[in-house]
Amino acid sequence: MSTTNTEIALTFDGVTRFYGPVIGLGDVTLRFGPGVTGLLGTNGAGKSTLLKLASGRLRPTQGxxxxxxxxxxxxxxxRLLGYCPEINKFYEEMTGREFVRTMTRLYGYSWSETRQRTEAAxxxxxxxxxxxxxxxGYSHGMRQRIKxxxxxxxxxxxxxxxxxxxxIDPAGRREVNQLIRDLADEGRTVVVSSHLLVxxxxxxxxxxxxxxxxxxxEGTLAELRRRLDDQPLTIRIESPQARRLAAICVAGPEVAQVDVRGDAVTIRTTDAPQFFVALNELIAAHSQETEPLVVERMETLDAGAEAVFDYLQRGAT
Amino acid sequence: MTYLRAGTTLVFTTFRRLVWSVGTLMLLFPLAACTLFVARRGYPQISDPLVAFNSLSNFLLYIYASFMPPLAALAFGAQSLGGDREDRTLVFLLIRPVPRWVILAAKFAAAWPLAICVSCGGLALLCRLAGPPGSIAFAAYLPAIFYMTTAYTAVFLAFSVLFRHAVIAALVYSLFMEVLLGNVPGIIKKLAVNYYGRSLMFDAGVDHGLVAPDPQWFEPLSGFAARGTLLGITLAVLVGAWLVFRLREYEDSA
Amino acid sequence: MSANGVGDYRPWHGERRAPLAACGAIMRTSLRQLFRRKVYWIVLAIGLGQYLVYASVIYGLTQMQMPERSKNMLLQSFNFSPNADDPQETGYLQFVEAQSLVVMILLALCGSQMIGSDFRDGVLPFYLSRRIERRHYVLGKILAIIVVVWLLTVVPAFALFIEFGLFTTSLDYWWENWKIVPALLGYGLVLGGVTAVWLAAISAYLQRLAPIAVTWASLFLLTGRLALALRDATGDRRWLLLDPWRDLRLAGRLFYGVFPTADDRQLPLQAAALLAVVTAIAFAALMRRVRAVEVVS
Structure with missing residues (x-):
């Protein structure tokens, strides 16, 4: 993490946690400073274990x-920690206000301060x-907000x-994301777990x-994306002349694999920038023919943020 | 002050949840059954006061004391913390800066008056219905029911610290230890809370003419020893529960 | 996308079975839910401890040389007779009845895990949104409870019956005591069926373990003690009908025709009628409670 030592709020030093013979977290050393840190991983990757260790609910086996x-x-x-658990369980008979008030009161605030903090939250x-x-009677999104x-x-x-x-619905997500951002901008260390990078x-x-x-x-999204540049990229092109296009493209040295299905050709390239240049030249060269090459739609299938995640996962398996 | 505020909040919250639980409502069922029994039995109509007292004592000793204190403790003691474990809401308490002993003490403080209220209140109701022998029985047996309920509440609260299905553990304990082992000859019955409670009841009842049981079948302790043991069980079990609770990881709470 | 398009997506090639077949699936799912719990196996082990005692008695009676007097003492101390025609004792039924405490505890757990949790966690719509009706769900759950009851009662009783025959030198024991088989089946049917409906109804309303346990313990233990006390005080044996375990025992013994005590001989039909009425009420209440949509206020 790109923070100085004085700013470090949450530290993992060589933390290992076993569940019987199963390893939940292995030799993790991390420093979390102010700002939002996204914790990503599939189910069972160790996100919840990490958060449980951070919240003091589990003790590390080592570290x-x-x-x-x-x-x-x-x-x-x-006292320094706020935790929003994944579980969707509450004291169901309470109102949202009562629940937040009760939980706030457990920090030992006076009634007036508890009330004030509850309303603010x-x-x-x-x-x-x-x-x-x-x-x-709350919807799922409302329950998340109360948490x-x-x-x-x-x-x-x-x-x-x-x-x-x-x-949470898309509009709600924007709001919650903004709230997370605001909390981080106030100088707090926010750790958010998710299995979806988006x-x-x-x-x-x-x-x-x-x-x-x-x-x-670990790193910023941009840093992680840069690791993709050297990796193969998959591009899907829709064209009425898909077979012809595939036949031309397959000759390119940067093309590793071509797959034609109906009006779509899926190309896997080992050098994306070079491939795009070559494709442009190809289309321009064939534009004067009686039946020019037409590209109706083109998309990269794995250039989004998820691809970084997928790529890293592939690397791990 | 901080812990006091947190503790009182927790007591209040738990108390409120327990009072308005279905368990409280269902406790009215055995209480109603006992009430109907006493009403039907017609103790005030029994002409011989000694016979009436012995008859009522037998009901209180072998039926009421065997069922109501454990059931009340099960509904409140096992549920005060066990309910949080069952509902998986314990996480909300464990992440607060509240010491575990405060959580445990608060849970006991919330459950105990309710259990006492049901078992001792039930005794008061039944004794009032029973007329003159009931007045004597109430004064004689109230301490026993009080100490028994306290001990049961502590034991079942400890079960909720130890076991995920505290109610089942409490049920197994109540039925096997109390109903079966508590009624067999020999010293094995001394493992049951019920034994000390009954000893206390016999000790108090004998002064009023209660026929002492056959010593081969049941040799009661003195009232002092029984009371001391019940208090000792309560304290020992609470301390034991605290020792476990302070170190235990409740992974299942999420 | 057109309706056809939706229909064509991942087409179904199998043959749909009748909704009644779903009862089996619901039963299996419920049982799996229970078998996953460690506590179930602990309680089951406690229950089967009694089976081991009876199995040892049978082994002793058939394999060990002992004087007739000792044999009789052993039989009496365990309240056990292996013969169907014994007018006083019906050993296998005694075994089933002796399991009542464990059955009661296990059923309290079953009610909360198998039925209560469906209501508490909002699982019911998942079942009822399939091609089944409420009665299929209810039947599946009832079957699951019957299996649990049988695993502790009828199945080990049959195992004891088989054990006794195997320890003798011919098939005569089984032939001579064939009446035990229909008697046990009938008894099991009454015991399982009635407790299943009652438990399902109680669990559907109470849902959580503690209130179910309080109700169940009161119903099957407290009322029994009160019934006996009232019978002793008033001399009217009809008070015994208040005890559901006794009623179940008496109704179950109708299949066998042997009633050990005078009280028992007087009441089986009344007990059966009472059970039928209460079970019908419980069933109606259960059907009323099982709905796909939970109305949240």
């Missing part, structure tokens, strides 16, 4: 986890006007959000990719 200067399991660390997650309904509210009410220095965007693209400053309990890659 140590610290929040600020405190051991993550200590009460002092928990509900306002922040956009639930102020809907907080007096019983939690049992967020109980995590931010005491204004923690470190915020751990386990899959906070699950079940969810984090907008808000995350840094990404940590986990695979099988190990850190597979």
């Amino acid at each position: 140590c986890v610290r929040i600020g200067d405190f051991d993550a399991t200590s009460l002092a660390a928990k 509900l306002d922040r997650v956009g639930m102020l006007d809907r907080a007096d309904r019983a939690l049992g 967020l509210a109980q995590a931010v009410a005491h204004e923690p220095r470190v915020l751990l959000l386990d899959e906070p965007l699950t079940g 969810e984090l693209e907008q808000s995350a400053d840094h990404l940590v990719m986990l695979q099988r309990g190990r850190v597979q890659a």
Whole structure:
């Protein structure tokens, strides 16, 4: 992470965690500083274990986890921590406001301060006007917001959000992403886990990719994308002359594989920039023919952020 | 002050959840059955006060004391923390800066008055229905029911610390230890909370003419020893539960 | 996309079975749900401890040389007689009845895990959105509970019956005591069927383990004790009908025709009628509760 030591809020030092004979997290060393850090990985990659260790709910088998200067399991660390768990369970009979108020009160605030912080947190997650309904009747998105509210009410220095965007509609996602961004801009350390990179693209400053309990890659999205440049790229081209196009393209040295299906040709290239140049030249060269090459649509199938993730996963397996 | 505020909030929240739970409602069923029994039995109509007292005592000793304190403790003691484990809401408590002993103490403090209220309140109701022998029985047996319920609540709270299915563990304990082993000859019955409770009841009842049981089948402890043991069980079990709870990882809470 | 297009997507080539077949699937799913729990196996092991005791008694009776007096003492101490025509004792039924405590505990767990959780976690719409009706869901769950009851009662009782025959030198024991087979089946049917419907209804309404356990323990233990106390106090044996376990036992023994006590001989038909009425009410309540849509206030 690109932060100085004084800013480090959450530290993993050689942390290993076993579940019996199964390794949940293996020799992880990470430093989390202010800003949003996206924690990525498939199911079972170790994201939840990492967050449980960070929240002090699990103890590492080896190594140590610290929040600020405190051991993550200590009460002092928990005062600095806000945690939004993945589970979708609450005290269902309570209203949203009661729940957030109760959870805030557990930090030992006076009633007036608890009330004030509760209202501020509900306002922040956009639930102020809907907080007096019983939690049992809330939609999934509203429940996620209440979970967020109980995590931010005491204004923690470190915020751990386990899959906070699950079940929220696109408009809501934008709002929550903005909220995450705002919290980070206030100087907090926000760690957000997800198994979808697109969810984090907008808000995350840094990404940590986990695979099988190990850190597979870390850095900014741009840094991780650069690792794609040397990798094969798949391009899908729709054309009425798909077979002809395929026959011409296959001769190119940068083309590794060609697949024709109906009006679409899928090309796997080992040198994407070179291929695009060659394709342009090819189309221009055939434009004067009686039946010129027509490209109706072209898309790269794996150039998005997900591709980085997929590529790294492939690398890990 | 911080812990006090957190603790009182937790007591209040747990108390409220337990009071309005279906478990509380269902406790009315055994209580109603006992009430109907006492009403039908007609203790005030029994002319011989000694016979009436012995008859009522037998009901309170062998039926009421065997069922109501454990059932009340199961509904409140096992559920106060077990409910959080069952509902997977324990995570919300474990991530707060609240010491585990405060959580445990708060859960006990919420469950205990409710369990006492049901079992001792039930005793009061039944004794009132039973008329004159009931007045004597209430004064004599109230401490026993009180200490028994307290011990059961602590034991079942400890079960919820140890076991994921605390209610099943409590049920197994109640039925096997209390109903089966508590009624067999020999010293094995001393493993049951019920034994000490009954000893306390016998100790109090004998002064009022309760026929002492056959010592070969049941040799009660003195009232002092029984009371001391029940209090000892309560304290030992709570301390044991705290020792486990403070170190245990509740991975299943999420 | 046209309707045809949707229909063509991943076409179904198999043959759909009748909705009734779904009952089997629901039963298997429910049982798997229960078998995954460690606590189930612990309670089952406690229950089968009694089976081992009875199995040892049978082994002792058939394989060990002992005087007739000792043999009788052994039989009496376990309340056991292996013969169908014994007017006083019906050993295998006694075994089934002796399992009542464990069955009760296990059923409390079953109710919460198999049925209560479907309501609590909103699983019911997943079942009822398939090509089945409420009755198929209910039947599947009831079958699952019957299997659980049988695994602790009827199945080990049959195992004991088979064991006794195997330890003798001919097939005569089985031929002479054939009445035990239909008796056990009938008893099992009453025991399993009634407890299943009652438990399903209670669990559908109460859902959580603690209230189910409180209700179940009150129903099957407390009422039994109260019924006995009332019978002793008033001399009216009809009070015994308040005890559901006794009613089940009496109704089940109708298949066998042997009633060990005078009280038992007087009440089997009333017990069966009472069980039928309560079971019908419980079934109606259960059907009313099983709905695809949970209305949230």
